[in-house]
Amino acid sequence: MNLSSAATRAVIVFCSLLALSATAVYGQLSSASVTGLVRDSGGGVLPKAKVVLKNVDTTVERTAETNASGSYSFLNIPPGRYTLETSITGFRTATVAEFTLAVNQASTIDIALEVGTLAQTVAIEAQAMAIESQTSELGTVVAEKQVVDLPLNGRNFTQLLALTPGVAPVSVSQNAGGGFGVPVTQGSNFVFPAINGQTNRSNFFMTDGLNNQGATISTYAVPPIIDAIQEFKVNSHNDEAEFGSALGGIINVVTKSGTNSLHGTLWEYVRNDAFDARNTFQKAVTPFKQNQFGASVGGPVLIPKLYNGRNKTFFYGAFQQFLYTRAANGFFQVPTEANYAGDLSDIPTQIYNPFTTREDPAHPGSFIRDPFPNNRIPASLINPQMLAFARATLPKAGPKLNGDNNAIDPTPLRQNQTEWTARVDQTIGQKDFAWFRYSTLQNDTTSSGGRPSISSTKSNPATNYGGSYVHTFSPTLILQGQYGRTTLQDNSNSKFIGLPAGFGPSLGFASTFAGDFADGSSLIPQVNVASFFGGGESGGLNPRVSDIHQFRGNVTKIWGRHTLRFGGEYSSTGFEAFLKSVNVNFAGQQTGNPSNSKEPGSALASFLLNVPDNAGRRNVHETTRPGGVMSW
Structure with a gap:
């Protein structure tokens, strides 16, 4: 058989089947x-x-x-x-x-x-369709009235996904409440449900038909502002090539465009300790402030004496900001002044001198140590670097608050999230139509890094933008092209604050241990003392959690009562992360009795003597080169 002629016949048969289809x-x-x-x-x-x-x-x-x-x-x-x-x-x-x-x-x-x-x-009179007769898809549209009228905690539209059939807001292994890189407002969670029994990571999120995925786990990079949503559709069964990248559901949000009339909205939602009653057992109301406010406006583009965009050029824009402050008191134990001087007599177990460790002559293979009399460590054995570290980074010991805890970290939790979106629609005669939308979000969160001297910050800048162009060559031949771009970062840092310049190097850690990271930085190590205190500097810079370019084009041709549609798509993505940390961990066994497990020693004594249990270093620069997927 001639292979080329066989292939030609196969193509002809395939095209004939398409042409004969009346759907x-x-x-x-x-x-x-x-x-x-x-x-x-x-x-x-x-x-x-x-x-x-x-x-x-x-x-x-x-x-x-x-x-x-x-x-x-x-x-x-x-x-x-x-x-x-x-x-x-x-x-x-x-x-x-x-x-x-x-x-x-x-x-x-x-x-x-x-x-x-x-x-x-x-x-x-227009008749509503009882069933979708043109395609085999199963889907549900959630209209603007439902989006605007139903109460949503944090103005998070994903809570409405539960209104559609086949959606279960439960975790079936992964990502039910969002995850890596998702800019969630405090007190609210995104709902990433299981659809038709598929995992939470099997869904695909789109805005105006463009990819709006956050990272690789089926979340939004830039969640749309509620007042900018015209409607959204949840497709729970798809046999079409356009939706060939998800086993679960396709959630496609359509943003509003302007009209010939100027319309706008203003809103603010407030929660504040001024409205709260004092707890009976507290002296004052717990500090709490939450404000979520914004505005939207849309209409024709009108420039007096220069341009009248009625019936052809329209704009729509929306802004939203979320401000949050909440008290977040944390309790922990710090050394007393007596402890700093080597007096550990308040510790109920005997501590031993690790520098006297030797083999027990009476029991070969076992070891013994000399105890510190009255649990007092000589000043000559106390490590000056560890002592300086503790005094510089820890608050002074106070009275015991609960259990053995004698210090409090009053650092509040703060979040500032700002979001913008803008869209322009343009009709050019009878044959051309185009739109472009730009959405951006900046999320910043600050909180305690474990004690008052450590500040933990998180930043999530994200963008989603793109547009579409439609040209009608004739009533039977139409071309559409689309481009979309999505970026998302997830940057986290824990840093000491208020320390003098050069403090880190003065601790004596080798530069190959506390420095020379992939991004060229150095860290003051995390010093963790079991049952006492912990925390330190670390970094997780992910400048490319989501980095997507998307190109799509399709041509629609009508022959008689039959419609053929051909198209293709190219999508590329990349990932990059800098992960760095260095830690020194102190436990009690270094100052315990090696021949008697009932005398476990003290992690604080091990810290003052600078005999760590273990140490670790993480220096990762992970890069996924931009890769592409073509489909048609």
Whole structure:
């Protein structure tokens, strides 16, 4: 057999099967479509009938003409409210009353014209589709009213995912509440559910049909602002190539665009200790402040005496900020002044001198040590670097607060999250339509690093932007191109504050241990003393948690009553992380009795003598080179 001729026949058969299919395959990711037949009252098809689809809010019109089969198509239509008007000489004009197109909806509206004149008009009531007849997908649209009216803790729309069938807000192994790099507001969690039994990491999150994934675990990089959401759809079953990257659900949010009228909103949600009652057992109300406020506005682009964008150029923008402060008292134990002087008589177990460790002559293979009389360590044995470290980084001991804890860390938890989004839609004549959206988020959190002298910070800058362009070559040939870009960082640092310059090197740690990290920095080690105190400097810089470029294009061709759609997509992603830490850990066994486990020693004594139990260093520079995936 001639292989080339066999391959040619296979391609011809495949294309023939596509052409014979009477099901329209649209799969538009952030838009909708309207198709139908125009007939006379006797059921005969009417070619060359004029069909006008009009957006109620923007008054933008799209015009199509029925083909020889009497069919018409409007593809890549932005979701919204529309009317439909059909006319042809010799028949009355038919007008379909206002109806709504949802994201990813393929609507079928057939029109029957009555004999008469064009001046005569017949009003037709739009009928809601009970079932999606154009595609095999299963999905649920959550409309703007539900998004705006239902109470959402932290204004987090993912809590509404539970309204759709097949969604279970439970963990089936991974990521039910978000995770790595997700900019979550305090007191609120994102809901990343299991859909149709798949794992939480099997979902795919999109905004306006563009990839908006955070890291690699099915979360949002830039969560959309509630007032900027027009609607969203949860597709729980997909057989179309456009959705070929997820086993679970596809969550596709459509943002609002402006209209011919200027509209805006303002909001603020407040929680404050001024509204709280004092706990009976406390002297004062626990400090707490939470403010979430913002604004949105949209309308036509109007520049006096320069440009009138009504009916063609529209804008929409939204801003939101979240401010949070909460008291977060932490208790821990620190050495007393007597302890610093070597007096550990307050420790109930005997401590031993590790420098006297030797083999027990009476029991070969066992070891013995000399005890410190009255649990007092001679000043000559106390390590000056460890003593200086403790005095510089620890608060002074106070009275015992609970148990053996004698110090408190009053460092509050603070969060400042700012988010912006802006969108422009442009209609160019009858054949071209484009939009562009830019969304950005900056999340900053500060908290205690374990004691008052350590500040822990977390920063999550993120962006998601892109656009779409649609060109209609003819009523039967349409081209669409899209580009999207997503970036997300997850940067965490713990640093000592208020220490004199050069303090780190004065502790005597080798530069190869406390320095020479991949990013060129040095750290003051984490010093952890069991049952007493811990913490120190560390860093987790992830400048490329999510770094995605996405290109997509498709061509739609209508032949008679059949629709063919061809397209391709290229998506690339990369990852980079700097992870660094160095720690010295002290335990009691170094100053315990090696031949009697009932005398375990003291971690504080081991610290003062500078005899650590173990130490560790982490220096990771992980890079995933940009990789690409092509699909069609």
